[in-house]
Amino acid sequence: MEAARNEARFNNAKYDAAWAIRFRPEPEAARTRPGAHHVRYAARHLVIDEGDAARAVYEVLDGGVILFKLLPDGRRQIIELLGVGDVFGLAVGPVADVAAEALTPVRLAVFEPAAVDADPALRDRLFARLRAQMCALHDHALLLGRKSAQERVATYLMRLVPGRGGLACIGAAPGNAEVRIELRMSRQEIADYLGLTIETVSRTFSALRRANLISYRKQDEVVVPNLCRLCRLTGAH
């Protein structure tokens, strides 16, 4: 069967998977970007619409942003979930290929095309960041193409745990104490991000809760009593 095909090639150490997303900057982080101006938007503000002229490149300084695409019949896919440090607005042609919406109140640095053209150091920074986002997108493609609903939700939750990026989940990492996660996304947004329906997301959260893998009162404030146990459900281990 398909599953057996590549089993031999698998090596556990390879699966370092998702990078954490942060919606708050580190306290010591620089809060301005030379050569850019800065803007604030309320949650839900549409920063870029798909098909807009590509006017600028943005970096998230504080808060969260979602990039999404729509199909004519209204199906929506949230393509990237961006936190502090992530960049967007880097289409190829003169037109934005995805829409960008503030997930939370955000502070953004706005780089004009002229500024980008004039500043090789800035380009290098954007380049480096894009590489990181590319890797996250690779992981997300694996999730969308091959993971079950439960694996998707578990993976999603793990991505929101700061300090658990990269190799953190290989073996028992220190700090298995309970972790609190603020989702900042509605069930519908989570569904559109994970390629599921809102009902399936809701059912999966309920099932995880029933299994004591997570708990919550407000539905976007999740407590994970044991990260490793949740991580085992991501499919990556």
Next chain:
Amino acid sequence: MEAARNEARFNNAKYDAAWAIRFRPEPEAARTRPGAHHVRYAARHLVIDEGDAARAVYEVLDGGVILFKLLPDGRRQIIELLGVGDVFGLAVGPVADVAAEALTPVRLAVFEPAAVDADPALRDRLFARLRAQMCALHDHALLLGRKSAQERVATYLMRLVPGRGGLACIGAAPGNAEVRIELRMSRQEIADYLGLTIETVSRTFSALRRANLISYRKQDEVVVPNLCRLCRLTGAH
């Protein structure tokens, strides 16, 4: 319902979708890259394995390459399908985040990390290319998250039609004459790329053939008699 939610926001002109993938260089294209050495690999050669030390950055000069990830139980997702001009090997950390395998016999330019560090112009070229691939990946996330099997296969076929990238499919483009496509991928590879099983891919090809949307004798040499009719099945119109 979910579908109706965003209908109002939809605007047909936005959906320029996929970029074409070419497995053969343009005849007039430069065939070497200064500052890089060049290598050839046979089809199926594993260029990079997931978890390898990130040794170099590669550009495809001729042929096709697939980037893929595996899950421990053997599930495979082909993350990117690369043709001439595309680049890979740009992970974030010191370790490759995806495996890369030659899909056809390939010629690659190999850029050592030192060469990349030393050459801002090269970085800019890689950056520009990465932006293009990012857009393709955005489109692919939409496919994996939200499209039906038939839409996936139709989208896949359209991506392999040269000159049909970008805005080409908006309205009736000229050149509706029949087009010949060489897939260069097995049914299993197509399945792993589209997040389906081999049986579903096979059935979908058969269904498209029965509907006279495509025809083929060898199963990887597809003829599309009317591109626009196929394009209408991609879900993007």
Next chain:
DNA sequence: CGCGGACTTGATCTGTCTCAAGTGCCGTGG
């Protein structure tokens, strides 16, 4: 000619979607 691998096709199963009620919570106004 006969073998093997890749593909196709059929029958059945199942995870997720769809459709349809709930339920809970919060804010508003009486």
Next chain:
DNA sequence: CCACGGCACTTGAGACAGATCAAGTCCGCG
């Protein structure tokens, strides 16, 4: 202070697209 509405979420029942399991069929090659 409480009734009311609205919205987001949850839950249930049933449908269905695609997965799984199991034969075939086709074709290239020795």
